Amino acid sequence: MIGPGRPLFVLFGSSIVQFSYSNEGWGAILAHAYARKADIILRGYGGWNSRRALEVLHKVFPKDAAVQPSLVIVYFGGNDSTEPHPSGLGPHVPLPEYVENMKKIAMHLKGLSENTHVMFLSTPPMNEGQTGESFGKCARTNEGCRIYSEACLKLCQEVDIKCIDLWTAIQQRDDWKTVCFTDGIHLSSEGSKLVGEEILKALAEEPSLCWRSLPTEFDEDSVFDPVDEEGKNINISNL
Numbered sequence: 142m143i144g145p146g147r148p149l150f151v152l153f154g155s156s157i158v159q160f161s162y163s164n165e166g167w168g169a170i171l172a173h174a175y176a177r178k179a180d181i182i183l184r185g186y187g188g189w190n191s192r193r194a195l196e197v198l199h200k201v202f203p204k205d206a207a208v209q210p211s212l213v214i215v216y217f218g219g220n221d222s223t224e225p226h227p228s229g230l231g232p233h234v235p236l237p238e239y240v241e242n243m244k245k246i247a248m249h250l251k252g253l254s255e256n257t258h259v260m261f262l263s264t265p266p267m268n269e270g271q272t273g274e275s276f277g278k279c280a281r282t283n284e285g286c287r288i289y290s291e292a293c294l295k296l297c298q299e300v301d302i303k304c305i306d307l308w309t310a311i312q313q314r315d316d317w318k319t320v321c322f323t324d325g326i327h328l329s330s331e332g333s334k335l336v337g338e339e340i341l342k343a344l345a346e347e348p349s350l351c352w353r354s355l356p357t358e359f360d361e362d363s364v365f366d367p368v369d370e371e372g373k374n375i376n377i378s379n380l
Contacts, residue, residue: 145358146208147178147179147358148178148179148210148211148350148355149179149180149182149208149209149210149211149212150171150175150180150181150182150210150211150212150213151182151184151201151210151212151213151214152168152171152184152185152214152216153184153185153194153201153202153213153214153216154184154185154189154194154215154216154262155185155186155188155190155216155217155220156185156186156187156188156189156327157216157219157262157327157328158183158184158185158186158214158216159183159185159187160185160187160327160328161183161185161333162183164323164328164329164330164333166328166330167328167333167334167337167340168181168183170333170334170337170341171337171340171341174337174341174352175352175355177357177358177360177378178352178355178356178358179211179212179355182210188220188232189220189232190217190220190221190232190233190234191217191218191221191234191238191239191242191243191246192234192238192242194217194242194246195245195246198245198246198249199249202249202250202253204249204252204253206253209253209254209256209257210253210257211256211257211258212257212258212344212350213250213253213257213258213259213260214260214261214262215243215246215247215250215259215260215261215262216261216262217239217243217246218239218243218264218286218290218293219264219265219267219281219286219326220232221233221234221239221289222239222281222285222286222288222289223280223281223285224280224281224282236288236289239289239292240293240296243261243293244296244300247259247261247297247300247302248300251302256349258303258347258349258350259303260302260303260304260305260343260344261293261296261297261302261303261304261305262304262305262307262336262340263289263290263291263293263294263304263306264287264290264293264307264308265286265290265307265308265311265328265332265336266286266287266307266311266312266317267282267283267286267322267325268317268319268321268322268325268326269281269282269283270325271318271324271325272324272325272326281326286308287308290306290307290308290309291308294306305336305339305340307336307339310336310339311332311335314335317332320332321335359378360376362376363376
């Protein structure tokens with residue numbers, strides 16, 4: 142740990158999490174909003190589904206860790222929703238198993254500490270006309286994304302976890318197909334901006350997580366602050 146201790150926010154998921162610091166991503170948006178307030182920790186694994194997430198869950202989030210996260214934001218579902226390959230290989234996870242996997246993830250994270258908050262992101266939509274041949278022969282459809290998104294939302298209601306409905310939120314934009322993705326699946330800067338706004342809006346509802354209510358580290362006045370025209374120091378800690 143690097144002191145003094147700040148709240149830890151962990152982003153856990155597949156490529157939409159792994160890439161969340163590129164292309165002005167939503168992870169970078171959170172890191173900027175919480176600068177000097179919380180540490181945003183990235184645990185993103187491109188191509189992963191909920192099965193692989195379960196395999197490492199206890200390694201990424203050990204229950205005996207000295208410090209537990211204040212918030213974990215979880216996204217899995219897009220890869221799970223791909224259609225099954227005839228070989229039996231590939232990322233597809235049947236819907237009932239996906240729901241059960243996500244429930245196990247949710248319950249483990251909720252049990253880390255009484256102060257750990259959990260937020261899920263539902264499967265976002267995709268632009269089928271933009272994907273081309275980039276993702277092999279395991280087809281993914283926007284209808285499949287909808288089904289897995291709705292299943293995630295329903296699960297979160299049952300286990301009392303906040304869930305951001307990305308499938309609906311992104312499609313509120315009339316031009317979502319052309320501006321929200323880099324390749325039909327992964328988020329562009331515009332897509333990430335929308336995701337970041339939805340997350341920050343949800344976090345604003347929880348005082349212990351809202352960036353405005355968290356203390357700014359080392360924000361006291363100092364003689365080393367910049368000096369204005371009147372010769373007085375200007376505290377720029379919260380700019």
